Amino acid sequence: MILGTTPQTGPASASATAPERLNFPTLYFEATRGCNLSCDICMSSSNDVQRVRQSKREEMSTDEIEHLVLKTAKDVGVRVIIWSGGEFLTRKDALDLLARARRHGYRSSVCSNGVKLNRDLLLAIQEAGGNDLVMSLGINSLDDDNEGTRDAEVEVTLKALDLCEELGIKRHVVVNVGRHNMKTLGRTMDWLTEKRIPWNRSPFTARGSGVKHFTQHAVSREEMEQYVHPEFRRHFFGYVSYTPLFLAPEVHERFSQGQKNRTVPQGPSIGCWCGTWLAVNAEGYVAPCAILLDVLEAGNVREGTLAEIVSGSEMFGRILDRNQLQGKCGRCRYQFTCGGCRAMAFFKTGDYMAEDPTCFFEPADRNTVCEHEAETNEMFARYAIMAKYAGL
């Protein structure tokens, strides 16, 4: 998962008589490809002038967003909207959209590269989006490695995070994880933990301009095992979503009381967020993950409501049924609580239901218990309690 987001609770299960009501608590909305930076690895291709120009001609207007997204998203359980881009704040109607989202009853999370953020703008964002708004910023590393993948100095982001703290605005950090920062991850995560800032990892993938760097930056299963996963496991502030996640199904079941979106555990959501969030791009196309936008399309909000798109799409039918996962993900004890990264599966094999190619666990069958399960269960308990009581 890539998000600037927060865990959600609240069931929407089907009964024997009522029509099934699907539950996607979070909508990731890339409302523009326009950006004030030009990062070389940009997954929404905002560094590609031609692509942005074309997209701008098809970008949804303020009123379209209200009618096609804000008015219908609650029908599929959406309660939080993550506004992203490009740089969302380059949209002239950004504050208006936040205010409209609030009027429709959504909480907002704003992803930003931090460049435009100053005291006045942050106060205006808070006023438009409300006190429960979350500012989500990207940090890949606290040192020069950051500039290798983001076209901005990390100091810009750190300053924006400090300002948010001063103004009482909730904070979140997205860490794009790849070979470029795997050796500094521990330090980055220690720092985030010390600052009590929740974060999530976004895997480096071949979406958009990332395709040119995929071989260079995407982590292998050996690197996942040696460098990345040990850090994921020991930092519960990042448990909102990562894979592989060796969480015992019965532990989640006990905590969530069996809450699911079809087969995808929720309350809190963990592991792969496909089935928990929906993603919409600037032109209105819908995908099961932010990282799968532009490469997988279930439909367009200009042609059908989100409820119609999700319930009528074969892709969502498969994604929501983790019984259909292939390879070792399909015979794994963590098939439901983890699910494996569908984006990494897709970019490595072309099949979004294939096994997660970065996973180093080798289950013989569902009885195989991972050596890291006990540690994962313990960290999950801490995370879940924090998520519940801190209102993250």
Ligand code: SF4
């Ligand atoms: S496919 Fe799943 S695990 Fe991978 S980035 Fe998307 S939500 Fe996260």
Ligand code: SF4
């Ligand atoms: S085999 Fe798949 S489901 Fe099991 S832990 Fe690995 S990625 Fe997760």
